[in-house]
Amino acid sequence: MDAGGPEAKPSLLVLGTGLQYGTDMEAKLAALRRGMLEPAVLAVVEHEQRYAAEIAETLRASGFPVQDGTLHPLISRLRREGLVTHEWRESPTGPPRKYLAISDLGRRELEAFRTYIHTLATTLDSIGRRP
Amino acid sequence: MTDLALAGHGGAFPMSAEARALILEYLERARTAMGASPAGDETVRDVEAAIGDQLRRILDDGGQIDRDVTTRVLEQFGPVSSDEEAAPAARAPFLCRIVEGKQISGLCLGLATRADVRVDWLRSIAVILGLFSGGLLVVAYLVALLFAPRMRTTGEYRRAIEADRRREQR
Numbered sequence: 223m224d225a226g227g228p229e230a231k232p233s234l235l236v237l238g239t240g241l242q243y244g245t246d247m248e249a250k251l252a253a254l255r256r257g258m259l260e261p262a263v264l265a266v267v268e269h270e271q272r273y274a275a276e277i278a279e280t281l282r283a284s285g286f287p288v289q290d291g292t293l294h295p296l297i298s299r300l301r302r303e304g305l306v307t308h309e310w311r312e313s314p315t316g317p318p319r320k321y322l323a324i325s326d327l328g329r330r331e332l333e334a335f336r337t338y339i340h341t342l343a344t345t346l347d348s349i350g351r352r353p
Numbered sequence: 354m355t356d357l358a359l360a361g362h363g364g365a366f367p368m369s370a371e372a373r374a375l376i377l378e379y380l381e382r383a384r385t386a387m388g389a390s391p392a393g394d395e396t397v398r399d400v401e402a403a404i405g406d407q408l409r410r411i412l413d414d415g416g417q418i419d420r421d422v423t424t425r426v427l428e429q430f431g432p433v434s435s436d437e438e439a440a441p442a443a444r445a446p447f448l449c450r451i452v453e454g455k456q457i458s459g460l461c462l463g464l465a466t467r468a469d470v471r472v473d474w475l476r477s478i479a480v481i482l483g484l485f486s487g488g489l490l491v492v493a494y495l496v497a498l499l500f501a502p503r504m505r506t507t508g509e510y511r512r513a514i515e516a517d518r519r520r521e522q523r
Contacts (some may be wrong), residue, residue: 292433294403317402320518
């Protein structure tokens, strides 16, 4: 059953930050990333509690550009769906911050997302090939 | 120079009149995009506080909040857009009280919306059953009031039911 495919594939997350693709291609990749924003946010708070600005920063640093205008509504929905929980903590500078942590439900969803994305990537490699 | 208070932040932020207008306009657009709901309000407040964080940093670095700086900050934030269409959040509760168009509590209106029947019929039947069941239904009604969440309009409830149905199909 071994298809003999290469073991390590570049993850989708690594792609599409610079201008190595044309503008058209970049727009298509951005559309692809939009759908992955939810699992990406869940992954960011998987091991550590973070607040919105930190989440944005972490995503950007991992080549996943996201704007606050998109991130805040998404976080709000994740909270309402019970995928993340939050806790207020004092901040050294400004007002208290909402630190987000993944919930058990969120963990299960993230796991499902990961499995599915891997399936998709494998399918994309093998689809249409002659057996 | 004028100033502007932002959600969560203690003091007001000194800024130019143009900058103030830009921020207020941005927040107004965000409010429209998120729609009138507690969740939407909360999201806009979060965005407002996050803008405040950025402005505070600029001020702490000795910067001024003028038109150019504000434009840059807001561009970085990008437009606030609701992602409800992609995946509507709230699950439709089995029972709910609909505020707009209610007679007593809106419970009958919720039921009628779910069952897709005329609300005046449902109310009449409820009253008749209430009389004939010796108050049993009245007790059930009162108990239901304790648990049924509120919804603003029948349209909102219908959309939530519709979204649930789509989720089940997936």
